[in-house]
Amino acid sequence: MIDRTASSPFPSLRVALLTIIGTLCLANVSAATLSVSLPNATLLANTPGQWIDVAVAGGDSVSGLDLFLQVDGGGPQLVGYQLEGSRSGPRIQNVDFKTGTIFQSVTDTAVNVGSTSVELPQVSVWTLSLIGSTKTVAAEGTLVRVQIDTTGFFGGDWELKLKDVLPYDEFGGPYATSFAGVSATVTNGMLHIPIVRGDYNANQQFDAGDIDILAAAIRTTSTDLASYDLNGDQLVNTEDHRYWASNYAHVYLGDANLDGRFNSSDFVQAFVAGKYEDNVPANANWAEGDWNGDGDFTTTDLVAAFQEGGYEIGYHPAVPVNSVPEPGTATLALLGLLMLTEPRMSRMTRI
Structure with missing residues (x-):
């Protein structure tokens, strides 16, 4: 058997768990009459110090608490305990046992048995044992308050667990929040950070990845109006594609590299990708010339880009496009020149 306590770079939690398992948790347990639950909480992105209340109901007298909390699968740091790691998530910043909780009047202090925000942030x-003047409290109301830090996270969903905490290994687990001598039904909750509208890949930028996700939603006729109906017309269509470019990224159709200007460098990038009129359905993205969101780079993309009138006029003014201007003579001439030179450019990309 591997001595994981000795080999772990973070031994404190392992030792503490071995110490407390078999004390409060394994005391004589009555029939389950209490319920402990976490809410489905919506949090702000990239923000520390957000509080969530853990509720308990039933009213039984309890003399102690073993509290197990975990965000999602516990985080990648679990490999330091030779346990299976998981994806990163918001950090458990603090746990408050006294402010407005059922334990607010007791003199005993809860003990963090080894996990820390540095070693295991998720x-x-x-553990809390009532051994002072107050021997029991009624389990009805707020059990504890949990402080969550979402710094570095800009959208997504993670389970917040009171049970099924830590993976199974030869020492035990997974663990569940429990009281001394009183059984409880425990319900996990969720942490939800809304994705910023238009930032569909949740990287805090309006980039090509976002408009490609929007284009895919348009092609599949998504009914998720809350996410994809950007112009508020109760439809998910190419007008939302145009609206994202103008009002979120502040670029013209045709600005393949999203630098704010529609110029020859965008055509070079798009044509070098080699997907113009290649007869392969839905294989192009924004950076490769799909500027109308249909998944292909064709003449319709060129027409849409030139009709908007942004070619070689400088940076986008960062205001909504309220109308589609008719293409001018110079624009039509440039479009014709581009169409004449396209076969040669396509051959160059295949060399």
């Missing part, structure tokens, strides 16, 4: 394990 796991927190505490």
